[in-house]
Amino acid sequence: MVKHSSPAVTEVDLVERIRRLAALPRGGGLVLGIGDDCAICRPRGAAEDLLFTTDMLIEGAHFLPATHRPEDLGWKALARGISDIAAMGGEPRFCLVSLALAPQADGKWVDAFYRGLLRLARREGVALIGGDLARGPQFMCDIVVCGAVPRGQALLRSGARPGDAIYVSGALGGSAAGLERGAGRAWRRHLRPEPRLALGRFLRCLGSTAAMDLSDGLSLDLHRLCRASRVKAEISAPPIYPGATLRQALDGGEDYELLFTAPPRVKVPPEFEGLPLTQIGTMRRGAPSVDLDGAPLPPRGWDHFRKR
């Protein structure tokens, strides 16, 4: 939705650039830095690793104020962070919320935003422990969610191996279809995504080799997983949300289902708590890339920095 005329720098390029600049220092209890769903830190003497993820929600870039109520924005802002914790097989603990408020946002608006956010927070046992507040020309929110996982057991993007089966939970494209339609079940799904926390923990215990959440579209996110694991993915069409198109299922983004891999010896059940788990393909040796039914699938999902 954001128009810009900057040089054609992509998000992947920028993240690589920052990662090179930032070169993680040894020691200090850091296990994993830039490039996965969460960063991982290991406090001295602790039995569990802490997961950290941060997500922005910007008016005009991520939503339009005419169609998104403050309650929904609060829910969604937190759901996106919790989804990153789910993708690592963790449980969320607390969050910090920074808000830049648009001039027209009054106390009632702020209350509604926090009502939506805290409804999800209470259900998932997440404490709101801090944040920052400022005026801005438009609404902007940045949320940090901290979660925990047993020491050394976080599910990473980098664990997939050649021969692993590739799975997705649920059906894809619902959020994109809902955004297009602006009403109905798919629209509610777009407004109030459901992070797959229980599934993430189940996959960690089951022996899944890699996982990530589908936030920017299967074609881009699977490409990222392949890069992190240095493997090539061969897939068929994923399950499509009722009423969505194949294009929306591949490139739509914001489904917040889990994408994961498991070696052939691991028996992945056909569903988990009513949510279908579908094998869509297999990892192969080869340069990181994705093939759909034998033809290259370009990473067309959501990238803030690609020209549109």
Add this chain to the structure above:
Amino acid sequence: MVKHSSPAVTEVDLVERIRRLAALPRGGGLVLGIGDDCAICRPRGAAEDLLFTTDMLIEGAHFLPATHRPEDLGWKALARGISDIAAMGGEPRFCLVSLALAPQADGKWVDAFYRGLLRLARREGVALIGGDLARGPQFMCDIVVCGAVPRGQALLRSGARPGDAIYVSGALGGSAAGLERGAGRAWRRHLRPEPRLALGRFLRCLGSTAAMDLSDGLSLDLHRLCRASRVKAEISAPPIYPGATLRQALDGGEDYELLFTAPPRVKVPPEFEGLPLTQIGTMRRGAPSVDLDGAPLPPRGWDHFRKR
């Protein structure tokens, strides 16, 4: 700098509102939530508490792009967070940086921003472990800094008692004077504030009862400390930065010196590593408020939500 026509809601009101809504759940390893410089979390089995602080830096609200170079913005964005860790007597460990980039920001701009940020990060041993990137209509940055402090020993805003002496480090008003002048030593101080990390740790070991960093101006910040500790402050004029006015020293903000209290039995040295430590007054029993030379001092420091 931000103009708005919203109802006269103040930042203090909003934070109170959010704090009531958020009511910290028991358990889960949380020691302190909304309302201090940092939130405190106690990981299971760990020997130290973790500190979390989050700070936004918004074009138009916190700076003007014409006068602030990206290197300076990167430095300042991190310095503000580190200053909160200093105020609790902690040591900083890692940070997460969320950036919304203005349309005109290219790869060179991003490199310069991170160069400034990482220069301070390396000096202070802070790892950049993650973040988020998006396009926005203007530059916006949100930084989370995590620090650590020996279990139960963080310096809080709420620890001041009647009879405690009130101190400030350094001289105040330099940042405001520099912003007005746009050149010289005070201007450089405005652009590249120096967090008082070593002083914070020294005060924690010395037996200081309360501390916070001076980010929004002495008149407002001391008022906040009085509210948190339920005491009344009686002060005289603080040390004034060369060339600054008394008004700038009282209300100017962004000095990032430390404001702290200590009981009479604690011997506070006249300086620490060359930085003067000056007693400016004494805490008394009474409703939270600040008197300057016997007359009430209104909390006039920086509040994003007050009408100007």
